[in-house]
Amino acid sequence: MRTVDAAGLSIGDDHPTRIMGVLNVSKESPYKPSVYNDPGAAAEYVDEALIEEGADIVDVGLESANKRLDVLSAEDELDRLDTAIETIQSVSGDAVFSIETRYHEVAEAALDRGFDMVNDICGFADPEMPRVCEEYDVAVAKMASPPDLERPGAVEDVDWSARRADGRERSGSYADDIYEALSLNGFTDKTIVDPAFGGWSEAKTLDDDRETFRRLREFRGHGRPILVSINRKNFLRDLAGRDTERALPVSLAATAMAVERGAHVVRTHDVAETRDAAIVGDAFTPARLRDEEAGVEELDARTPAEVRRHLDRIGAPADIDHAARATTRVFELSGLTERDRATLTAPPVGAGFAPGSETGAGVLYGTPAALRSVVREVDGSERLQAALAGIEDALEDAE
Structure with missing residues (x-):
């Protein structure tokens, strides 16, 4: 598992789980407590509600990714960037600032003006996005998504099996599609993978998200840090019969589980509480051997499916069922x-x-x-x- 350096913040197995707090400068965003269009008020929110509460990263969104809303163009996002820039320039606390976007033009403009990393919600659907992130040598969170800038996260109606390099037939599993989507268009040296929890399309079900969460450890097979965004999500709220306002407890329970299953960054609106849950998850994650000098790392793989992901990554032969022999x-x-x-x-x-x-x-x-x-x-x-x-x-x- 590689460690990613995000503007001096190390993200990976050898480091505490990092907390990503959220600021939106998009009036359409559904979680109103995080939405600001005044830079001064936004900076105060970032300092007091995010950084002081324990956020290591502040993710700034320029538009809502809600599938029911029209997609903003790159030009529209750039029009909103000034508010985001003024905000981070007014913040007194110390954090890594991430720009959430799907466009390389927006990412480049944000990086030029003080941002430290990119959160690409369309998974490199913009083919220029990896180039920009590599040229600026920044960390980039890559959310699983089809090659379509207008449909972030909606992977269910893309035939990922046709794109499989190993020739295996499609299993029909949503989690497998998510895994394949993350591979599309490759990775940069500083890519963090995001399995795209949430209602990105009408066809996606709550069971799809639950399956992906159950199989979260498999995503370690990409060999890169994992970001999860599960805060108050429907697939958790539905289990306990909670609405958004009362869904914090289920989010915290899932956060501790996600950390134990391999998550390295947790994106949240509830920073202080999520930080505590992540500390618990870190404390009860079993220690594993990792010695780069000796060239050995114990894999966190407990099922044949999890082992198989790592075997695929290193190109192990498929004629012997090593996965069934390794667990x-x-x-x-x-x-x-x-x-x-x-x-x-x-x-x-x-x-x-x-x-x-x-x-x-x-x-x-x-x-x-x-x-x-x-x-x-x-x-x-x-x-x-x-x-x-x-x-x-x-x-x-x-x-």
């Missing part, structure tokens, strides 16, 4: 007969069975490939066969 699952069994326990003490290579002192108990463990061999080869009691069938289903679910 281990552990299952406790009970109610086994003595014959069952005797049969399991000599499982296929890659699996093991530890009988417990309690009658009928034991722990079966191994790689998914080895456990599938156990399912195929072991003939036991009806209870054991039912347990093995359940294990097989669990292995399929992890794929």
Whole structure:
């Protein structure tokens, strides 16, 4: 996992989760407490509600990305840039300033006038955006999106399978489409990936966002820091039956989970609370070996699907199912007969069975490939066969 330097702020596994606070100079933006068109009032908000509360990055939006609103042109965004520039020039606190845009012209103008990084909500749909970010040597958050400047995040009706380099068929999974969208048009050396949570199109469902969140660790397969924007999002509010005003608790719960699953930057309107949730997530994220000098890094990959992302990234051969051999699952069994326990003490290579002192108990463990061999080869009691069938289903679910 590479570390990205954003104007002196290090973003990556070896550093605390970074908090990105939000300021909008767009009157259309739905979250009104963050919307300002007066530079003085905006600067006061940034100092008091964002930086003093713990924001490392301030993301300034020039327009709302709401799919129901007309898309502003680059010229329209540039007309609003003056307010953003005056604001950051009036801020007294210290933060990295990010410009949220889809246009390279706007990014370039903002970087020329004091901004430090770019938040591209159209995922390099503007082919000149990577060039600008590379020439200015700045960090850029790249949100998953189709190659269309007018449809940020609406990836569901693009046939990403036709763009796959490995030739695999499309799985039909929204999360897979998001993963492929992030690969489109490549990366800069300082790219941060954003899996595009939220209602970017009418076709996208809450379950699509939940699937992407469940599989967030897979996005580490790109080898780049991850930004998540989940604050008060519908896919979380719906779980608890909360409206936007009462959705902070579910956002904070998800923030801690996202950090443990690999998020490095959390974009939020609720800076102080989100910072606390991220601290909890950081504290309970397991330590992993990472030694650049020795050339070794322990991957945060716990399922075959997560391992497969890393294998794809390094171009590992696909003729051997290394992903199924690289992960281990552990299952406790009970109610086994003595014959069952005797049969399991000599499982296929890659699996093991530890009988417990309690009658009928034991722990079966191994790689998914080895456990599938156990399912195929072991003939036991009806209870054991039912347990093995359940294990097989669990292995399929992890794929």
